[in-house]
Amino acid sequence: MKRFIKFIFAVIIVCAATQLKAQTIITIKDGEQWFGGAVNESQLAPFADGYSLNMYADTKGNQAAPLLLSTKGRFVWSEEPFKFSIDKGKLVINNMLSPLTIDSAGRNLRDAFANASKRFFPSKGKLPDTLLFSKPQYNTWIELVYNQNQQDILKYAHAIIDNGFPPGVLMIDDNWADYYGRFDFRADRFSNAAAMVDRLHRMGFKVMLWVSPFVSPDTEVFRDLLAKKLLLFEGDDAKTWNKAEKPAIISWWNGYSSVLDFTNPAAIEWFSGRLQHMMDTYHLDGFKFDAGDADFYPPNSISYKKVIPNEHSRLWGEVGLRYPLNEYRAMWKMGGQPLVQRLRDKGHNWEDLQKLIPHLTTAGLLGYQFTCTDMIGGGEFGSFIGRSKLDELLVVRSAQCSALMPMMQFSVAPWRVLSAENLAAVKKAVAIRAKYTPYIMALAKAAAATGEPIVRSMEYQFPNQGLAGEKGQFMLGSRFLVAPVLKKDGQNVVHLPKGKWRSDEGKTFKGPCVIRESVAIDRLPVYEFLK
The missing domain is CATH 2.60.40.1180 (Golgi alpha-mannosidase II)
Incomplete structure (x- = not known):
């Protein structure tokens, strides 16, 4: 009877919260602490007085969800982003675009997650490609940076095996094409990309390819997509999509590009067709979907269907559902889906290493169970140019921190940058993972079935x-x-x-x-x- 009364009370609270208000204030209980929001901010959780985050058009470059959870079993959810802050014992929520659900049925953090996930992002019962869990991953970024080429990719793959590391998923990173939006390997660096991938397969690797939603302006592909209106357009309150003519040019880490509009089914069909072309022509197994951050979609831009920037980011995530071998870095409201997430690039420093655990555990609280820590040692390539900048101990401890996470990913070649002693320590971390792999796989399967964090x-x-x-x-x-x-x-x-x-x-x-x-x-x- 007590549980029934408590349930009815929780439902009343939820119903009351569905009235859209300019501001909602929740009194924080004695000893209650709150988590959630954006993964890349979670080293600051549990949130202290003065913390504030507005999730509209800003997911902090990583996974995020309109969800807050407390150690007293409460959770707050909205279908749209909102702003929240901690202010003198109050959780203050405003800038709401849709009603809030406030649920008080749980008793602890685990209850809060279970109640929220079952209702708003239930697990879909599907796993990504299990090779991503069972073996280490290898990304060509740190070793090759923007000089992705056939000869050095094969050299890297051979070195993996020659140095006693097991083959797994190999990711070919950015700058394999002539320009963004063109889906063929550049001929000046890849003499026979299909033969390269076939050779990698024979060595025991599956092969992923870096892609993004960007299109280089003033190119043949750009002009074709612009004519078909498959791109995002520059905002003007006086114009509708039918009358829009000027493409939005987005500033991102590689310069300025136009961006595909995935609210348009024709844009999804075009992009999926290009990915299929890459798989059919070059025998690829899957894709690393980079970018897609909410802040790359200006709030005043014009799209086929009018949506907020966060929804553009979510639609980018939906593209990957077609491919069991996938990876994302930016995500909005896609908890429970069989999508692989990666933590945002970390610097080659001890401070960023200490962020891995709170970031990955928070990803789990938001429903992103299939998450990889960043590249071992950090994803910023500048730290690995010249041995004077390298901290060998940091690489070793980073490998150990990743070893029993859902996935571990190498990029810098340990055999190139480490002493024999430290290389042996990294290889031991890989061996430790192999010992626990059956348990990790069982947890991954359970997460796909129940949604519970790995x-x-x-x-x-x-x-x-x-x-x-x-x-x-x-x-x-x-x-x-x-x-x-x-x-x-x-x-x-x-x-x-x-x-x-x-x-x-x-x-x-x-x-x-x-x-x-x-x-x-x-x-x-x-x-x-x-x-």
Whole structure:
């Protein structure tokens, strides 16, 4: 009866919240802490007084969702982006474009996630290509940057195997084409791209290709798409889509380009046709879908169907559903889908390494369970030019941090930049992952069926034990606590919750307790929860 009354009370709250208001104020309960919003801001969670985020046209360059969750079991959801802030014990929500749902039926963070996901982003029961989980991934970006070419891609692939790393998914990154929007390998760098891909297949790799929604202006493809009105147009309140003529030119990290309008079914058909051409002609297996950030779609632009910038980003995500082998970096409101996410590029520094755990666990709270940490050691190529800028220990600890995440991705070649000792430590991290791969695969299948996160925050798995602010360790499923070293000095502090635990070194502990230790360069601390 008590549960029934509590459910009715929660429904009343939800119904009351569906009245669209200029501002909604939620009193934060004693000890209640809030998470959610944008993954790339989640190192700041649980949110402190003064924190504010407006998600309209801004997903912080990574995954995001119009969802907030609390350690007391409450969640806030809207179908559209909103602004929220923490102000003196109040959660203040405004700039709403659609009604809020405020649900108080849960008791903890795990309940809040379960209730929100079942209602608004239930898992679709499908997995991406399982090779993305079962073996390491390799991206050609750091080694080749904008000089993607057939000879060096094959050289990189051979070096992977020659140095004792297992083949997996290999991603060919940006600048493989003559210009953006042209879907053929550039002849000056690829003498026979189909033969290259066939050779990679024989070596045991599956091959993905970097793509984006951008089209280089003043090109043959651009002129054709403009004539067919498949591009986004420059905004003018006096014009409708039928009368729009001037394409929007978007500033992005590689310059200025036009962008495809995926509110137009004809644009989706054209783009999907080009991807199919690449698969048929060059025998590719899938695609890395870069860009698609909400802020690349100006709010005043004109599209076939009038939508907000966040919806443009979501539609970019829908394109990838056709391909089991996919990867995204920017995403809006696509939790529960069989889409692979990657954390935003991290710098080659210890501060950014320490963001990986809160970012990935928050991605799970937003429904993005199939998420990869950034490239091991960081995705900013400048840090790897010249050995003077390289921190070998950082590469090792980054590999260890990624080893028991849902996926791990290499880009910089460890055998090129590391000493023999540090290379051996990285290879040991890969071997540790192989040991736990059956468990990771079981969790991935469970996530596809139930939506429950593969990687979980300590508060999620062990609520109300004072671990909501713990950002240096995580749970792999319900069984293993993983505490990678995230500081250069090799010192680690592990907080074991209540229960009996056994370490990777065979020692047993009774929690709650705190373990302070100096961790060897080749060790990844793991603690198994026994009971």
